[in-house]
Amino acid sequence: MQPLPLASAYRQYKEDTDFVASWLASTARACCYPADLLATPSAPSARAAPSKRPKGKSKKKGTASSRAAAAAETTPAAPKYTVAIKDFITLAEHIAFREPAATVPSLFSDSINRLIKLRSFIPEGMATQDGSPDYNSPQKPYCFLGVLERVREVLMLNTPPAANPAEPAPGTDDSGSLLTTLFAALKVYAPAEIPDSAPRDSPPAQPTAADVVQFEAELQTSFNDATFAFALLCSDLGRIRNKIRWIWTGYARAFDTAAAAIATNAAIGLAVNLIEEVVPVLKHHDLGELVDFFYRALCEAKGYTATYFQPQDQEAWAKHETYDVEDDAYVITYQLLRMLAENLDSHRLPLYKDGRFGFYNPFGSQLVKDYPVRDEFVRGVGEMDRTGKVPFYAVFAPQVHLDTHYVLRAAAILPFENMMRETRTMGASIDASLGLHEDPKVDAWPAENDQVLTNIRNSILRIHNDPIYEAKAKVWVDEAGSVPPSTQPNRILKTSPLLAGLMLYHFRAQVYKMGIAVANAWGAIACTFHLYNAVWNEKLINGRWKDMHVVLGVVLGESNLFVGHPTWNVDEYFSQFCLQMGITAAAFAQNRRHGDLNAESRAFKPRGIKKRARAWRMFSDGFVDNTKKYM
Known part of the structure; x- marks a missing residue:
């Protein structure tokens, strides 16, 4: 189970939809529904698996577990079928009219109730430009909400009482409260409402049927479905933005600069992953139209008239009255990146002077292509340069940049x-x-x-x-x-x-x-520490060397400086130092054979200091070696 702060409203919605489709299809199949009418096969993945052939030493260390893993990889995956939305009612009727009637599990009831509650909340703004919801258009003669309600009626499920929109939680900023007001039905997916002591009621990936056939719901890609998915995504991203604001508020008080930056970039990486989940729905529509549509819906929900969101010229999209709405809908950052994308040229270096945008022609070698670090904003601009399109994660990243400046203000430097x-x-x-x-x-x-x-x-x-x-x-x-x-x-x-x-x-x-x-090559830290440890414990010095105490307690720890337990007596000072220098413990055994101890023997290898700060070092691939895209 994912940690609650990482829960995705869209992922929960998709899991509920797939579970409803899966239960209907598998149960209808068990009730002798014709297999040829049940579903269509899903497209298989074309990605090839990397070679798992062992090489070098690993070739000699093949184990039964590795052979079992290889055998598991060769096992063909269970077939997956797509269930059309228009078949939901037919499947439900087939199940309901069979004798004896199938038992509807509570998990199915909970899933379909959540879906109906969420899809039934469609504000006036979430309609097509002609004023009618998209699902009533000729291109889509059936309504997903109506299908779900009919399925629940056929299966005689109890309809839950209507819930009043939730008030914003104390401490929620304007950004969060606006989205909460518009999409109050998202309350059913709010992670904060799930008790810590109870497991998250997430439907399984497949029904509890004896067979291994998997079913999933048809992917809905209409404009209305895209705006709905975009709204869920913005709700998820709003929570991430709130956490990032909290990070930089903490930086202004006590947080370390690099720690705040790493945490922020990790949060942006999480947001990128959430965006990629919704891309299959959003990619069928222009991002600018989705942003504009969502902005209009927010304006109407906020009570602004149509004049506020019908710009008369190219510069009228930035309005002071609706700035908070534009901030929620990512209007400003999208428009800025759109204008930048229109003027990007891989053979030119953009320069700004006195508010005017101009181009000059440098040689290719003058461009800085090996800058040490890159965040998602820089990567997004690079993708814009290659494709000429504005990816949504590139819109989110500069919005985080603005949020950070709103928090730090003059302290941003x-x-x-x-x-x-x-x-x-x-x-x-x-x-x-x-x-x-x-x-x-x-x-x-x-x-x-x-x-x-x-x-x-x-x-x-x-x-x-x-x-x-x-x-x-x-x-x-x-x-x-x-x-x-x-x-x-x-x-x-x-x-x-x-x-x-x-x-x-x-x-x-x-x-x-x-x-x-x-430190390992010269032994400076270990030798100095053991000498200091001896003279300090024997009270041969008056002062206290704070650096050595920090090295022991925080930086390196006891395991890097002592073999076994720390040394506090005269009898063990020298033996502990020798053990640290690589001399075998057998040399100090009471029954060892007499002879000179050759400390310069090449058989002795000093104990090296091992790296700590594992969580700190795990990001080096992304920001030192540049081998990872995100975290």
Whole structure:
């Protein structure tokens, strides 16, 4: 079961719809309904599975479990069939008129009641431009809501009492309350209403029938279905936006810059996954029409007249009176990205000056294609450049950017300042480390490692100098003779707290990795700590070295510095140090054979410090190696 904050209203709606279709089809099949009239086969997936052939050492370590897993992969998947919506009533009548009558489970009753309650809440704005609901159009001669109500009537299910629209929860902001008012029926899917002690009443993926045939409901892709799915999606995204606002509110008080950025990008990645679930329905319609339609519905629900959402010119879409509505419907960010998409050219670098948009022709090598980190906004603009279309996740990402600025206000530049301050410290630390490594040399630290540190240092300097600014400055000088004062370095990092935090994580992760390598090669931390531990416990020094206590209690932990338990007495100081340096425990056994202990023997290998902060390091693929799209 997913954690409650990750529950998706659209996914629950889709599961309910599929379960209703699955139960009707499987039960009708058990009641001798003609198989050729039951359903049509679903299209199989064309994606090929990757090769699972073991290689290298893994080839020699084949186990029974791996062979069983391989056998399971070769097992053909159960056939899946699509049940047409128009057949729901026919299947229900066939089930109801059979003797003896089939027992309708409570799970089916709950699912269909939720669907009816949700689909019956169609505001006046959620209608086609001619004023009639889309399901009454000639292209779709049946109404899904009417089908569900007829199925419930045929199967003689009890109709639940009508529920009054729920009042907004205390503390809900204007964005959440507006959507709550418009789609009050979403209350049946609100995760907060599910008790923590009870499991989520989610229908199973398939009916409890003896056979393995799977059924799913026909995918509904009409414009009305698309606007309905879009409304559910916006409800889910609204909850995510509220959490992101909470993150940056916490940053203004105590949260770490990189931690806030990583959490924000993870939340955006979750939103992207939710959007991809709804894409099969939305892709059949123009995103701009869906956004405009949803905006009109929200305006009508809010009580605005038609003049507020019928712009007379291209610049009239941004209105102060309906700004909150535009914010909920993603009107502003969509329109900005739409205009950007119309002017994008992969062979030109866009430059802004005095509010005017112009193009200049730089050479391809001047474009910054290897910028260290990218968020979903940057990726979305890249997809717009390739396809010429605006993906909805690219609309959501800049909306989060605006939300962050609404929370931080003038403090929005603080993440950038924190990133610059910490990376300067990292660079100075790397310079000092390289100076110490010049002489003497050790076998555990080859020259290639110094080159890695040098590369990290150069990367930090490159970001401080801003490669984007350098590319723009060259274009300005070539085309206009000088760089305008309004063009400043690091503008993207100054204006994006998210990118500034991701950049800080990018360098932190690399310095942490190489810092562990330096500590293991030279033994500086372990040797210093054991010496300090001995003189501190024996009260041979007066001062307290706070760094060593932080290393033991927070940074590395006891397991990285001691073999077994910590040492607090004279008899064990030296033995614990030797064990840390890799000398075998047998050397300290009471019955060992007498002889000199050769501490320089190559058979002894010092215990290396192991990396910690597992949750922190799990994002390195996305923001250091750039091998993952999202989290």
